[in-house]
Amino acid sequence: MVVSALAITSTLIEASSEEAVDAMHGLATMEHVxxxxIWDAEQAENLALVAAATGLDVCEAHTASIADVSACPILTFDAARWNEASRSLDNHLFTIEIADKVFLGA
Known part of the structure; x- marks a missing residue:
């Protein structure tokens, strides 16, 4: 799994708790993550182009840029939001939507 460093930053800003910090550090140390x-000016330029084309903020555009160049799906709670942004890109972004399921089994 590939995780945007800017997505981690955004999560930490929004959550601003020790639990969020621990979760993000734990995520970053997982074997398959x-x-x-952003390595260089070329990647920064690509990020700027994606943000301008899609209207996504810079953190979200970084996730879209990574998904676009690596052909990885975006794991999200709101696939429709990403599909809307995807229309502005040359390559369609693939999403996997996480849905809350309640088990009411016997």
């Missing part, structure tokens, strides 16, 4: 930074 790679945290994707």
């Amino acid at each position: 790679m945290v994707a930074p």
Whole structure:
């Protein structure tokens, strides 16, 4: 799984708790998780182009940029939101929507 460093930053700003800090550090240290930074000016330019084309904020645009170049799906609670942004890009973004399920089994 690839996680945007800016998505982690955004999560920490919004959650602002020790639990969120621990969760993000734990996520980043998992064996099959790679945290994707912005390496150079070319990636920064691509990020700017995606943000301008989609109207996403910079943190969200970083996630879209990573998904676009790596062909990874975006794990989200709101696939429709990402599908709307995807219309502005050359390549369609793939999403996996997480839905709350209540088990009422016997």
